[in-house]
Amino acid sequence: MAMHFPNLPERVAEIRDRLAAASSRGGYGQTVRLVAVTKTHGPEAALEAWEAGVRDCGENRVQEALPKMAAVAVPVSWHLIGHLQRNKVHELEHFVLLHSLDSSRLADAVCEFGLKRQLAVDALIQVNTSGEATKGGFSPEELRIEADRLVGMPGIRVIGAMTMAPLDASEIVLRQTFAGARHARQVLAGAGHPATELSMGMSNDYEIAVEEGATLVRIGSALFGARDQ
Ligand SMILES: *Cc1c(COP(=O)(O)O)cnc(C)c1O
Numbered sequence: 426m427a428m429h430f431p432n433l434p435e436r437v438a439e440i441r442d443r444l445a446a447a448s449s450r451g452g453y454g455q456t457v458r459l460v461a462v463t464k465t466h467g468p469e470a471a472l473e474a475w476e477a478g479v480r481d482c483g484e485n486r487v488q489e490a491l492p493k494m495a496a497v498a499v500p501v502s503w504h505l506i507g508h509l510q511r512n513k514v515h516e517l518e519h520f521v522l523l524h525s526l527d528s529s530r531l532a533d534a535v536c537e538f539g540l541k542r543q544l545a546v547d548a549l550i551q552v553n554t555s556g557e558a559t560k561g562g563f564s565p566e567e568l569r570i571e572a573d574r575l576v577g578m579p580g581i582r583v584i585g586a587m588t589m590a591p592l593d594a595s596e597i598v599l600r601q602t603f604a605g606a607r608h609a610r611q612v613l614a615g616a617g618h619p620a621t622e623l624s625m626g627m628s629n630d631y632e633i634a635v636e637e638g639a640t641l642v643r644i645g646s647a648l649f650g651a652r653d654q
Contacts, residue, residue: 429469436648437477443632444642451636460504460624462645464489465652468496474648475499483524483643487516494519506587506624506643508561514538523548524587524624524643527561529571532581539580546580549587549624550613554605555598557591568609572616585622585640586610590630599630603637 437459444457460483463470471482471493484490485507494503502521509517509525511534517523526532526548539546550571551562563571575583588606590599603625613620626634628647635642646652 428473429467430473430649433473433648434477437474437479440631440644440647444635447632447635451638453638455635455638455640457635457639458641460506460641460643461648462506462627462643463493463649464507464645466649468493470649471497471501472499475501481521481641483645487513491516491519504641504643509535517546518542521547522584524641525549525551525561526581526583527551527563529574532571532575532578536578536580539582541580545582547582547584549585549622550575550583550609551587551589552606552609554588554609555591555594555602560589560591562588563609565605565609565612568612572613572618576617583613583618583620585620585624586613587624587641589627590625590634592629594630596633599633600637603634603639607638 448455448457458481459479460481461474461479462483464485481502483504483506504522504524505520506524511531514534515538535546552568553560553562553564586606586609590602606625610620610623622640623638624641626639626642628644631642
């Protein structure tokens with residue numbers, strides 16, 4: 426069968442090389458998981474990524490993701506990387522990790538779901554370290570309070586932090602943003618959470634993110650080409 430993304434294996438190989446090189450340059454010695462962002466593409470994107478050796482795929486909207494995920498016959502680990510509405514928290518059963526826990530109200534709903542199913546939901550706290558008003562997530566001040574509050578919420582397992590850098594930011598701003606997320610992870614760990622993960626880096630900035638300690642990169646267009654939407 427013809428592939429929809431014929432150069433995907435080469436792109437995956439090149440990105441893996443760049444991830445390894447960036448990790449050794451950065452000096453954090455972390456292994457980095459590649460999350461292929463399949464949003465706006467059909468199920469074949471995930472299937473062909475799987476055939477190229479990628480085991481993790483990311484979607485940013487539940488409504489778009491669910492039918493696609495149902496159409497992918499291989500056991501991809503699905504990540505939810507975009508904003509989740511509180512009335513959809515039960516859909517977290519289809520995802521291995523929520524990258525975008527971005528408010529206390531969402532945390533309450535996620536915790537309730539985790540308690541109900543008797544299995545804590547793995548989540549990353551989204552932090553807004555660049556200070557952009559349009560970006561979701563916790564400010565550094567809010568994070569300190571939320572980190573302590575979440576310790577008492579056994580329906581959520583906080584395994585790290587996530588951030589999105591501003592588009593077209595300078596390298597200095599990118600590094601500040603990513604260092605801010607690294608610090609947020611430290612705040613979470615200091616509060617007693619098993620926070621080891623750092624989800625940061627997209628197609629245009631993933632090498633810098635990995636140099637700054639990323640353990641999960643979310644890459645779409647560098648794998649599947651530019652999106653129309
Ligand atoms: C779309 C998206 C990505 C991937 O963006 P690319 O620039 O195509 O790599 C990563 N993270 C989130 C949250 C996204 O919505």
